[in-house]
Amino acid sequence: MTTRPLNPRPLITWDNSSPQFPLSNLPLQDSLSFTAMGFLFTDFKGWKEYTLKHELSLYETVLEYEQEQKGHEAAEVWEGLQKAYDVMREAVETGLSEDMTSRSGMINSGAKKVFNNPTTVLSKEFQNLVSRALAAKEVNSCMGRVVAAPTAGASGILPGTLYTLQEIHGLEDRKVLEGLLVGAGIALIIEQRASLAGAVGGCQAETGSAAAMASGAIVYCLGGDVDQVFNAVAITIQCMLGLVCDPVAGLVEVPCVVRNASAAAIANSSAQIALSNVSAVIPVDECIEAMGEVGQSMENRYKETALGGLAATKTGQAISKKVLIQDIEILPGDDAKE
Numbered sequence: 588m589t590t591r592p593l594n595p596r597p598l599i600t601w602d603n604s605s606p607q608f609p610l611s612n613l614p615l616q617d618s619l620s621f622t623a624m625g626f627l628f629t630d631f632k633g634w635k636e637y638t639l640k641h642e643l644s645l646y647e648t649v650l651e652y653e654q655e656q657k658g659h660e661a662a663e664v665w666e667g668l669q670k671a672y673d674v675m676r677e678a679v680e681t682g683l684s685e686d687m688t689s690r691s692g693m694i695n696s697g698a699k700k701v702f703n704n705p706t707t708v709l710s711k712e713f714q715n716l717v718s719r720a721l722a723a724k725e726v727n728s729c730m731g732r733v734v735a736a737p738t739a740g741a742s743g744i745l746p747g748t749l750y751t752l753q754e755i756h757g758l759e760d761r762k763v764l765e766g767l768l769v770g771a772g773i774a775l776i777i778e779q780r781a782s783l784a785g786a787v788g789g790c791q792a793e794t795g796s797a798a799a800m801a802s803g804a805i806v807y808c809l810g811g812d813v814d815q816v817f818n819a820v821a822i823t824i825q826c827m828l829g830l831v832c833d834p835v836a837g838l839v840e841v842p843c844v845v846r847n848a849s850a851a852a853i854a855n856s857s858a859q860i861a862l863s864n865v866s867a868v869i870p871v872d873e874c875i876e877a878m879g880e881v882g883q884s885m886e887n888r889y890k891e892t893a894l895g896g897l898a899a900t901k902t903g904q905a906i907s908k909k910v911l912i913q914d915i916e917i918l919p920g921d922d923a924k925e
């Protein structure tokens with residue numbers, strides 16, 4: 588038996604200060620009629636069965652969920668998606684054009700350095716992908732505006748991936764927005780079966796989930812079928828499994844920023860593998876189950892507590908002390924109270 592989530596929430600959110608965009612002029616067929624009980628994103632097997640039974644595409648199922656569970660009109664959903672994608676692109680561009688130095692000093696316009704480096708490891712496209720994922724995440728680390736898809740810690744992966752995908756393949760925004768809906772459906776299932784939060788399931792839950800969303804979106808946008816989309820998710824999860832959350836000084840900077848770049852690369856390699864019909868062997872639902880099991884058994888020091896991993900290294904501890912002293916120095920003193 589399936590149960591409705593008590594508090595369904597959007598998986599793609601954006602800062603409330605985002606500018607308002609005009610409502611999309613969508614054709615009527617983009618608005619799906621309500622069903623008594625749509626699919627509740629409990630598992631991937633069920634999602635595939637639901638799409639086949641109701642002759643819906645993956646993105647249409649998520650659109651139906653948004654309408655049914657949150658009472659949104661289809662036009663509102665498309666408007667929100669467009670707004671989210673615009674903020675993602677803006678974050679990429681800001682990160683590549685403005686000074687990105689965080690207060691701790693750990694982040695120091697790395698994205699720009701990668702983007703402008705004349706030495707290209709694989710191709711200019713790969714260099715662009717890496718620098719764009721870094722750029723959007725650096726904006727987050729410098730307190731700028733990003734889309735938390737699914738979390739702020741992983742906010743560079745979808746922007747870097749989708750921006751680059753759209754540029755290479757000349758995709759219309761509409762196709763990318765459909766990909767975002769597919770990504771949201773993937774996240775809904777991961778949220779129910781495992782977790783999207785580093786504090787609950789380690790970094791695999793944050794950057795791993797974002798990479799899975801991105802990989803599924805890439806395969807969808809390039810015309811992959813349902814099995815290929817889900818296979819991309821399974822392969823991505825297999826590659827990200829076990830990654831711990833160990834932010835230095837408790838700041839979402841190191842290793843978070845570089846992990847956004849590596850997760851974007853994994854999303855693309857997984858999509859390439861899945862589109863070639865190379866099987867993940869372990870079905871996607873079982874991969875998510877494994878992710879949940881690994882997250883549950885992870886010690887607390889690897890769950891955003893900054894007590895283990897890189898945060899616990901000698902250098903990590905020294906940075907932590909420095910950041911703490913900085914914070915004490917900027918606390919309001921007695922003068923400020925008068």
Ligand code: SF4
Pocket residue numbers: 740741784785786789790791793794831832833834838839840842843846891
């Ligand atoms: S290390 Fe932790 S805080 Fe940083 S991105 Fe991963 S889950 Fe988020």
